[in-house]
Amino acid sequence: MLTENNNIGRRKFIGQASCAAVGSTSLMSMLTNLLFTNSAVAQNAPAFTDYKAMVCLFLPGGNDSFNMLVPMGGAYGDYATVRQDLALPQASLLPITPINTIGKQLGLHPGMTGIKSLFDAGKLSFIANIGSLVRPTTLIDFNNGASLPYGVFSHSDQQEQWQTSIPDVRSGIGWAGRTADLLVGANRNSAVSMNISISGNNLWQVGNKVVPYTVNADGAAKLNGYSDSWGLNPIRKAAIDNMLAQEYSNVLDKTYTRMKGNAMDAYELFAQATSTTLPADTLGGGPLGNSLRQVAKIIAGRNTLGVKRQIFYVQWGGWDFHDNVLNNMNTMMPIVSDAMKSFYDLMLAMGVANDVTLFSASEFGRSLTSNAEGSDHAWGGNQFVMGGAVNGKRVFGTYPDLFSGNPLDTGRGRIIPTTSVDEHSAELALWMGVSKSDLPLILPNISRFYNLSSTVNPIGFM
Amino acid sequence: MISKNIFSTIAVIGVLLIHNSRSLGQTVSTLTPDVISISTLNTESYESWTRPATIVIRRSGGVRAVTIPIVFLGTATRNTDYTTTAGSSVTMPMGARELFIQITPRLDALVESTETIQVQLQASTAYTISGANTTSVDLRDASAPLNDEEATRFLIQAGFGADPDELSDVKALGFSAWIDAQIARPKGYLQPIITAKAAIGPVYHPETKVALWTQMMRRRYPSPGVTVNTDILRQRIAYSLLQIFVISQNVDALLPPEGVANYYDRLIDGALGNFRDILYDVTMHPAMGIYLSHRGNRKGNVALNIFPDENYAREIMQLFSIGLWELNNDGTRKLSNGQPIPTYSNVDITNFARVFTGLQYGGPNNDSFEWAGEETKFPMKAYDAFHDQDAKTLLRGQTLAAGRTTLQDINSAIDNLFNHSNTGPFISKLLIQRLVNSNPSPAYVDRVASKFNNNGANVRGDMGAVVKAILMDEEARNYSYTTGVLAGKMREPYMTLMNMGKTFNAQPASNNYESATYMYEFYLQEPFQSPSVFNFYKPEDRPFGEVTLMDKYAPEFKILTAVTAIESQNNLLNSVQNQIARWGASSPANEMKLNFSAELPLANNPDALIRQLSVRMLGGSLQPKTFQIVRDAVIKIDASGSTWQKDRVDMAAYLIAASTEFNIQK
CATH class of the missing domain: 2.60.40.2030 (CalX-beta domain)
Structure with missing residues (x-):
């Protein structure tokens, strides 16, 4: 019960409420509060005993990823011919030897030593020529304009499509959001959303019910002038607590008050959960490393947060190099590579390397042909996926021929993807615990690419 | 009696x-x-x-x-x-x-x-x-005469907050005459602000939102002899229309500032003009042509079986005119065998996609479809050689014969949508949601849509009549409609700051509002920053909980997140204590400070202080219990030292701005 001079914080108060330590009216409203805290709690929510997290590393602007994963040997000639001044010297590439047969010798951008070591250790794989597709698409289809993503080659549309995995309809809802809608029951007692963004609002994590929780590299949004004990803060805090404890009959008033209270509860819980000291406090890769360090802090706090599934969004850089693409990538690829290596090492040190899978994404690859020192918007590109659970040291999908006028070339070396974002999303969703029969709920077009009765995964990297 | x-x-x-x-x-x-x-x-x-x-x-x-x-x-x-x-x-x-x-x-x-x-x-x-x-x-x-409370509440709906100049006008004229006077006022355009900046140096895309903030915030008399922006109602409607006819610079800066401002001015033109002109101007505008990719859209190629881009064709129907479902005039869905009836099919989309072919950048220097240079300050030009001139079928069986020009087809298609019986209720309801309440009664929608259909002088689409019908309706004006369990709407997050700035005259000494930028992260809302053509929120968005259980809507809650709920409040604290720009201004003259000179003398009379703030900030609708909570906080600040008056005023203004009553406008 409330006692004299007992300056109870909102968080503690709720803790007591759940122990039925308050009167019945308050208890009812508290239960309602908790019920609504994590949006919907599915009736038949999956009860996971293990922990898994998926991290999206989004490289906005369109990474020129045919200079990230590059043909060597017999295929280098086509590459050098089509790319002209954008071709990396063969001698500079870091050759890789995948376990699987891919029909081409490949190498990595010279700045990717960290990623190469992860690949060699079997902790990272590539997916070749992936992009948003409405259905499997040929050059004839493309020329016919049959079932193309809307706004193909456009930043805003193709970013949206990577994030929604529905390239033929605008939905405003991301596939990680729909995944979380489905899995939210796994975190039923947490005040913090399953979906956490380190890089601001994004479509990918927005669900029908789940709202992403957004923090930055330094942590969550804190209410200023509230929790400190000096000056006028205690006066302000008492007033705000009292205002949030008011009851309203109007449902908009009621909902607003509850949601703001929940935000403050989430902050308190989040701040407490992420206050742990990490085995390594500095990650390679500058600001990207700082963002990933925040991801690591949240993962370290998973038990305090009371979560079994988490989905993170990290965005870094601007990759739209219509000019000076070689120099820019020489600067940026090592940053990505160093960040990946140190993040994986940190996950290993934290004992969660097998529970955390990170994947790269970018709205499109870039034109193979040069516009003189730069490349333009295109379609298919190469991505990587990293983690202890990944079938590592492989290149999945089909690495395309790059010569000008090849059967996937829509012109200027804009390559039609041969693996769909849908398959990629499905593979990750299945790993996160979405059942195969539920896949169409989050990926309505999946059966165009994948037989749901198949006994193997869509791509095979997990 | x-x-x-x-x-x-x-x-x-x-x-x-x-x-x-x-x-x-x-x-x-x-x-x-x-x-x-x-x-x-x-x-x-x-x-x-x-x-x-x-x-x-x-x-x-x-x-x-x-x-x-x-x-x-x-x-x-x-x-x-x-x-x-x-x-x-x-x-x-x-x-x-x-x-x-x-x-x-x-x-x-x-x-x-x-x-x-x-x-x-x-x-x-x-x-x-x-x-x-x-x-x-x-x-x-x-x-x-009209009182401060009702006039303030009206200006929160019809303007950007109770700016003192406008408040005295509303009180002097009354609502109806004020609306008429607003309709007659000269248009305040956005593009000149950008063009003036462009004359000095390069203009980057954040300048567009700064310019719009400036446009909305500028007082009528920024300096002696200078008069700007007397058409506050038109500005508010244009701002609301931008949330329907969305273009955005959010993802990348492909929309150039002058072109975006020029686009916005077309919404200014139409805000109290005619809805048909809005549909036409939006369709022909290159900023929209870029955003929804109908610029450079060309006729299909029969031999290669190539089809035109369907992007704009879909959105002009779904979002800009008729919506997805056949509607009654009161905005409710028509049913057939218990099922809603789609307004259009994919076949209709392909027909409309063929209409919107042959448009390319216009302006004085362009005369080639293939080689047009980017020009976003002029409407797109029609190039009939690239227009699909085959026969087309529009909605409800209207046919267009073969051989017509681009502009003939576009005009017919726009008339086809403009005259559709859905357009009145669809647009009326969207505007009611932006201005008055999230869940207007069908009767309210019906009354407004009827004005859309016929303004009383046999004119369809008269936006001035529509806006007046929205604001003068009993559901917008009578106290009884503010007390129901579903009354009101969440004040738009960005508008909370705008309202504070207007009410407390946060005019920089320099009259330069350059520091009004980067607010999206606090509010998930800022003009020209929508994450997609779906706006910051959709009309059918609603938060989980009672609103959903009641099958009602509350769109703005979509952007009330764990971050915005806290950061918007932090931004208000900063605004009250320091100035509006969170990261500071480049010089003291550019600071946008809230002016509490009318409140500071009341610091030793907490009841009077809170009463006045309640009237100015939310038309006097602060609940008694909240009043008491604010008062408790104010009187705990000792009336001693050098800052107690400011501390008390700041505390009261901040707490009221944080209150549920302020944030849910009724």
Whole structure:
């Protein structure tokens, strides 16, 4: 019960409420509060005993990823011919030897030593020529304009499509959001959303019910002038607590008050959960490393947060190099590579390397042909996926021929993807615990690419 | 003397129980005698706006239940001019520190001068009275000039907040004449602001949102002899239309500032003009042509079986005119065998996609479809050689013969949508949601849509008539519509700051608003920053919980997240204490500071201070309990030292801005 001079914080108060330590009216409203805290709690929510997290590393602007994963040997000639001044010297590439047969010798951008070591250790794989597709698409289809993503080659549309995995309809809802809608029951007692963004609002994590929780590299949004004990803060805090404890009959008033209270509860819980000291406090890769360090802090706090599934969004850089693409990538690829290596090492040190899978994404690859020192918007590109659970040291999908006028070339070396974002999303969703029969709920077009009765995964990297 | 609504006859005695643990500390000595005082939370009450006035009796000292005899005095007559359920005495319950007496004015047909309602405490051995034993509320007749509360509330709906210049205009003219005067005012365009900047140096895309902030914030008389932006209503409608006809610079900067400003000015043109012109101007504008990719869209190639881009064709129907489902005039869905009826099919989309072919950048320097240079300040040009000139079928079977020009086809398609029976209710409901409430009754939508269909002079699409119908409707104007469980809407997050800036005249000394930028991260809302063509929120968005369970809507809640709920409040704290730009201004002259000069002299009178802020910030609708919470905080700041007046005003303004009542506008 409330006692004299007992300056109870909102968080503690709720803790007591759940122990039925308050009167019945308050208890009812508290239960309602908790019920609504994590949006919907599915009736038949999956009860996971293990922990898994998926991290999206989004490289906005369109990474020129045919200079990230590059043909060597017999295929280098086509590459050098089509790319002209954008071709990396063969001698500079870091050759890789995948376990699987891919029909081409490949190498990595010279700045990717960290990623190469992860690949060699079997902790990272590539997916070749992936992009948003409405259905499997040929050059004839493309020329016919049959079932193309809307706004193909456009930043805003193709970013949206990577994030929604529905390239033929605008939905405003991301596939990680729909995944979380489905899995939210796994975190039923947490005040913090399953979906956490380190890089601001994004479509990918927005669900029908789940709202992403957004923090930055330094942590969550804190209410200023509230929790400190000096000056006028205690006066302000008492007033705000009292205002949030008011009851309203109007449902908009009621909902607003509850949601703001929940935000403050989430902050308190989040701040407490992420206050742990990490085995390594500095990650390679500058600001990207700082963002990933925040991801690591949240993962370290998973038990305090009371979560079994988490989905993170990290965005870094601007990759739209219509000019000076070689120099820019020489600067940026090592940053990505160093960040990946140190993040994986940190996950290993934290004992969660097998529970955390990170994947790269970018709205499109870039034109193979040069516009003189730069490349333009295109379609298919190469991505990587990293983690202890990944079938590592492989290149999945089909690495395309790059010569000008090849059967996937829509012109200027804009390559039609041969693996769909849908398959990629499905593979990750299945790993996160979405059942195969539920896949169409989050990926309505999946059966165009994948037989749901198949006994193997869509791509095979997990 | 006929009661205007069913709520007005019910007066309530509200009792505020102890609302935090600290006050129990006062209970130690039962020997302390009770000291009571009386005050009012409203100095005025109105026949035209029948919000109950609240009298407060406060007690310090004891905790026992105490009975307090009272007498109603004044020139107003109880049960004739007002009602209250308070009898000849009221009882302060055990432990309570205050009780409220609510007095509800009654609308009558008499023309009377202002009357007074007084409540007088009577002496008793149970307590001593501190201060005056009487408090007074003025009761203003329905014939009295418009009051601050209603005028403020109106300007929150129809403008960007209760800016003092506009407030005096609204009060002088009354709502209807003010709207008419606004429609007649010259248009305040956005593009000149950008063009002026472009004359000095390169203009980058954040400048567009700064320019719009400037446009909305600028006072009528920024400096002597200069008059700008007297068309505040048109500005507000254009701002709302931008949330329907969305273009955005959010993902990348592909939309150039001058072109975006030019696009916005087409919304300014149409805001109080005709809806058909909006549809046409938006369709022809290169900024939209870039955003939804119909610029450079060319006719299909039969031999190669190539089809035109369908992007704009879909969105002009789904988002800009008729929506997905056949509607009744009241906005409810028509049903066939219990199922909603789609307004269009994929075949219709392909037909409309063929209409929107052959458009390319226009302007004086372009005359080639293939080689047009980017030009976003002029409408797109039609190039008939690239237009699909085969026959087409529009909605409801309207056919277009083969061989027509691009502009003939586009005009016919726009007429086809403009004249569709969905367009009135669809657009009317969207605008009501932006201005007045999230869940308008079907009857309200019907009344407004009827004005869309015919303004009374056989003109369809008259936006001035539509806007007037929205704002003058009883559902927008009568107090009774503010008290229901679904009343109101969440004040747009970005608008909370805009409202504060307007109300408290946050004009920089330099009249340069350059630091008004990067607000998206606090609000997930800022002009030209929508994450997609679906706007920041969709009309059918709603938060989980009661609103969803009731199958109702509350779009703005979509962007009330764990971040915005806190960061928007942080931004308000910063605005109140320092200045509006969170990251500071480049010079002191550019700082946008809220001007509390009318509030600082009230710092030693907390009731007067909070009353005034409540009127200015939310039309006086602060709930009595919240009033008390704010008052408790204010009086805890000692009236000593050099900053106490500012500290008290800041505390009150911040807490009111953080209140649920401020954020849910009714």
